[in-house]
Amino acid sequence: MAEKDEIMSNDRIKPSSPTPNHLLNFKLSFLDQLAPSFYVPILLFYSASDVRTFATDLSVLSEKLKTSLSELLTLYYPFCGRLRDNSTIDCNDQGVLFTHSKLPIHLSNILKNPQLHNLYQLLPCAPYNPQPQERDTLGIMAVQLNQFKCGGIALGVCFSHKIADASTAASFLNAWAATSRGHGNSSFVPPPMEETSLLFPPRNISVDVTSSMLGHANTVTKRFIFSGSNISRLRQNIGCPNFNPSRVEAVTTLLWKSSLEAAKDTSDSGEENIAASSVCHVVNIRSRMVPALSKYSIGNIWQYAVSSLVEVEGGVGWRDLAERVRETIRKVDGDYIRKLQTDECVEVVKALEETRTVAAEKGNRCYAFSSWVGFEFYEVDFGWGKPTYATTIAMPIKNLGVLTSTKDGDGIEAWLTLTTREMAQLEHNAELLNFASLAS
Incomplete structure (x- = not known):
């Protein structure tokens, strides 16, 4: 986007009713404390034809969003x-920053080939x-309504990861x-x-497992569809005799395999020991708890494995x-989660960090994946229809893949970050390109 946007308005949206005094101090859970200190970004795109069915004047749409957000914030105070x-949110009703931006494109x-910049x-x-x-x-949450020349819009929302994971973001938006x-x-x-801080x-x-990994030089992120x-062909091709891999397991396996091959093919002699590798997966534990938590539960209800x-x-x-x-992925079971709810939780976290540290010191490649597949971002309908496209912005962390659902619900979009050199090799991996298209 060569041309700059025009800021139409900047507002601070406060709850329609003040937060009661007994709710002014919100305690973070242990899992919230472990969450990264950055924001969870979401982008929802709506076509001009859908938007026009609701309003020809986008200032009307903007006011509708602000009013409904103000109403909802009384519940999500x-x-x-x-x-x-790292343990408390002051629920002082300072509000959510809401920016209305107009773009001359x-x-x-944007949609013909989404580029990160x-x-x-x-x-x-x-x-x-x-x-x-x-x-x-910015506070805990910030919103940007982007108005395009054609009449289409994009809603950009950032949630503090200290209170929201991707599942929470989807629940709030819906x-x-x-x-x-x-x-x-x-x-x-x-x-x-x-609920989460009680459990x-x-x-x-205080552990921030991602802060030291952000912003690596000489990395590049590409999108694979x-x-x-x-995916059905891929699952059959993997051919595990004892189980049929899920869609997420199959795509994770292929990206891990292809990335590892790219690393081996581009490594110089003595540069790095790539004799062994491991995988790290973010696991949503809502359905794994006993009893299971609602998918609408608020907070960081996930764990690394x-x-x-x-x-x-x-x-x-x-x-x-x-x-x-x-x-x-199956390591994170009921017994594992129960340990996180007791004094053993500190030892569990320390053991996890030690495993990652030892692997890094030995030069073994660890590839991390976070799956947002199944989260209902494509269901977010404010009154003018569902999104044409819903996505996130991949974290700039080397050897990280973020998986999201495609609009039809059957496919998977993967944002993968590797070193520039390894990505150049990966882009020509015939086995990967047999199952995926390189989108950007």
Whole structure:
């Protein structure tokens, strides 16, 4: 986007009713404390034809969004507060920054080939590198409504990761949309805000596992699209005798295998020991708890799982990697989660960090994946239809893949970050391109 946008308005949206005194101090859970200090970015795109069915004057649409957001914030009161330390949110009703921006380009210019540098401009902040002063100004949540020349719009929303994971973001956006359609506070009752901190009480610990990994030089992020039919072929091709890999397991396996092969093909002699590799997967634990939590539960209800090492000398096999992916994800079971709810939680986290550190010191490659597949971003309908395209902005972390659903619900979009050199090699991997198309 060569041409700059025009800021139409900047507002601070406060809850329509003040937060009661007994709710002014919101405690983060232990899992929230472990979450990164950056923001979770979401982008929702709506076509001009859909938007016109609601309003020809986008200032009307903007006011509708602000009014419904104000109503919803009475229920999601921590989202308009301020983070005071790594254990507390001051629910002071300072509000959510809402920016209305006008861009002199058509929506199609963005959607025909989404590029990261263009997508970043549609967000209210730089999500992965907020400065302390900027975080205090932005607060827990910020919104940017982008108006395109054609009449289409993009809604960019950033949530503090200290209170929201991707599942929480999807739940909030759908609740906001329901409120906008007139089906909000009267019929929607969110889970108790303090539910997660009661289940996972805060601890005297502070670990940010991603801060040291952000902003690596000489990395590049590319987008790969896996259609539903290609994923079906991939699952059959992996051919595990004991189980049929899920869509996420299959795509993770292929990206891990292809990335590892690119690393081996481009490594100089003595540069790095790539005799073994591991995989790290973010696991949503809502459905794994006993009893299971609602998918609408608020907070960081996920956990990292790190695999044991896979020897890769002499070649990398489908089955070994696929089995390791499944084994890793299934490590996070009921017993594991119960430990996180007791004093053993500190030891669990320390053991996880030690595993990652030892692997890094030995030069073994660890590839991390976060799956947003199944989260209902494509269901967010404010009254003018569902999104044409819904996505996130991949974290600039080397050897990280973020998986999201495609609009039809059958495919997977993968944002993958590697070194520039390794990505150049990966782009020509015939096995990968047999199942995926390189989109950007």
